[in-house]
Amino acid sequence: MYKYVKHLNYPVSITKKDLKMAKLLLTQLGGANGELGASLRYFCQKFEMPDEKGKSLLNDIATEELGHCEMISTMISQLTKGATITELKENGLECIYTEHGKGIYPSDSFGNPFTVTYFAVTGDILADLSEDMAAEQKARAIYENLINLTTDKDILGVLLFLRQREIVHFNRFKELYKYYKEKGLE
Amino acid sequence: MLFDNVNWNPTTGFQISEFESMIQPSNSKFLSPEEGFLRGNLIKEEYDAYKNMTFLKLKPENEREQLLFKVMAYCFAINDLNLYLDVHPEDEEALNLFKKYAKESMKLESEYSDKYGPLTLKEIQGTQFKWIENPWPWDKVGGTNYV
Numbered sequence: 547m548y549k550y551v552k553h554l555n556y557p558v559s560i561t562k563k564d565l566k567m568a569k570l571l572l573t574q575l576g577g578a579n580g581e582l583g584a585s586l587r588y589f590c591q592k593f594e595m596p597d598e599k600g601k602s603l604l605n606d607i608a609t610e611e612l613g614h615c616e617m618i619s620t621m622i623s624q625l626t627k628g629a630t631i632t633e634l635k636e637n638g639l640e641c642i643y644t645e646h647g648k649g650i651y652p653s654d655s656f657g658n659p660f661t662v663t664y665f666a667v668t669g670d671i672l673a674d675l676s677e678d679m680a681a682e683q684k685a686r687a688i689y690e691n692l693i694n695l696t697t698d699k700d701i702l703g704v705l706l707f708l709r710q711r712e713i714v715h716f717n718r719f720k721e722l723y724k725y726y727k728e729k730g731l732e
Numbered sequence: 733m734l735f736d737n738v739n740w741n742p743t744t745g746f747q748i749s750e751f752e753s754m755i756q757p758s759n760s761k762f763l764s765p766e767e768g769f770l771r772g773n774l775i776k777e778e779y780d781a782y783k784n785m786t787f788l789k790l791k792p793e794n795e796r797e798q799l800l801f802k803v804m805a806y807c808f809a810i811n812d813l814n815l816y817l818d819v820h821p822e823d824e825e826a827l828n829l830f831k832k833y834a835k836e837s838m839k840l841e842s843e844y845s846d847k848y849g850p851l852t853l854k855e856i857q858g859t860q861f862k863w864i865e866n867p868w869p870w871d872k873v874g875g876t877n878y879v
Contacts, residue, residue, distance in 0.1 A: 552851045553804055554869045555811075556772070557790060603818040610811060620870040690782055703788030710772030710787075713780050714812065721819045 548609075555613040556707045560624040560700040565637035567696055568625035569655055572642075574692070574708075575618045576652025576660035579684040585611035587665035587681060591674045596731050600671065603722055604678075607715050614708060619650045621704060671731065675723040682716035762829060765809035766802075774812035799844050803851070806837035 574580045588608035595601045626639075626648060634643050642657050652660035665681070668674055689709035693702060761776055768774035770787050781787075792798040813830040820826060845855035849862045856863060 549852060551807070552863075552869060553800060553807070555804075555808070556769070557801075557804070558870070559872065599819055599821075603815065606811075606814055606818055610815075616869070623870055624872065693782060693785070699788060702785070703790075706782065706785060706787050707772040709782060710779070714773050714775070714778065714815065717775075717778055718815050718819055725819065 548612075554617055554620060555610065556617060556704060558617055558620040558624065558704055560621060560698070562698055562700065563627065563629060563633075564625050564696070564698060564701070565629055565633055565639055567698070567701060568622045569637065569639055569642070570692060570695060571618060571621055571625070572650075573654040574685070574688060575615060575622070575650070577654035577658075577688075578664045579681065579688050580652070580654070580660070580664075581611050581614040581618055581685075582652050582660055583662075583664040584681060584685060585609075585615060586662065587667075588678065590665075590667045591678070594667070594669050594671065594674070596671060596726075599722060599725065603718055607718070610711070610715075614711070615652075617704065617708065621701065622650055625701075671726055672723065675719055675726070678719045679716055679723065682712045682719065686712035686716070760825065762813070762826070765805040765833060768812060769805035769808040774809055775816070796848055799840070799847070803837070803840045803844050806833050806840055809833045810837055 576582055585608050588604040588611065592601055592604035592608065595604055629639075629648070631643075634640055642651075642653075645651070645657070654660075666674070666677055668677075686709055689705050689712065693705050693709070696702060696705075762768065762774050763771065763776055763779075765774075770789060771779050772787065773779045790801060792801045810830065810833050813826050813833065817823065817826050817830060841851055842855065845851055846857075849865060850856050853863060
């Protein structure tokens with residue numbers, strides 16, 4: 547059961563329109579290393595976790611990641627607020643506009659729609675947790691690429707926060723992996 | 733503006749400023765809810781800055797934003813302790829902090845919802861269904877930033 551809380555995980559308050567950045571950020575919603583994939587990956591994998599630690603950690607990180615989907619979508623929404631057709635064209639958003647208007651559709655920056663083929667559920671806890679650790683590192687790397695592409699502090703503040711969360715999640719997954727390995731659980 | 737941009741420089745980042753009221757005892761491995769929230773990481777030793785960029789110091793502009801900042805900071809702290817306790821349920825310090833922050837968080841949330849409207853459906857009071865009232869977290873209304 548999910549219950550909604552009417553605030554974001556971290557504040558998003560972007561004042562400057564930036565359509566290019568909005569397009570680039572889209573990949574962290576619906577791209578290969580994005581937040582939606584992360585959330586669904588852990589959500590689906592949790593059912594095969596062998597004990598309390600695994601079930602709760604995957605469940606709880608999946609939940610947080612869903613909140614991050616909301617943050618990224620909020621950034622895109624604010625970055626595109628009031629954009630004209632000319633501006634959309636100038637910034638290479640006309641194809642996305644054709645399909646989705648100004649709605650937010652989970653895809654990568656090229657417009658490729660989100661797909662569950664971005665993640666695996668193997669039923670093998672060490673394989674799944676190894677993927678989870680890699681996923682957190684990849685998401686961290688993408689956030690760093692995005693950080694390098696902007697100088698807007700309103701965007702940077704949020705990206706630095708989200709990047710740091712990837713580090714925290716990686717550490718927890720690593721601890722869990724080590725625990726299972728030592729315990730001989732597979 | 734929510735962000736204090738006085739010391740912000742895109743190449744050098746934001747220098748960590750004073751957190752006088754936010755200091756956790758130095759022997760704790762956890763930061764205070766407010767500082768942990770700003771950093772995105774409650775665990776002191778695990779914080780890992782990118783290049784020389786650290787984090788933004790959020791600057792709430794009015795009483796409402798100030799209160800919501802605190803609500804969010806405690807919500808963050810609870811979540812980070814939650815993840816830590818999932819893997820380290822035997823950690824007494826983490827559990828005690830979790831209980832303390834959970835209590836504080838409930839207090840803050842009910843103070844907020846009494847003044848400004850519900851954050852969760854359970855907080856609906858009075859004769860109006862205030863849940864549907866704007867703003868939603870992704871909205872920015874009338875110059876006020878709903879953080």
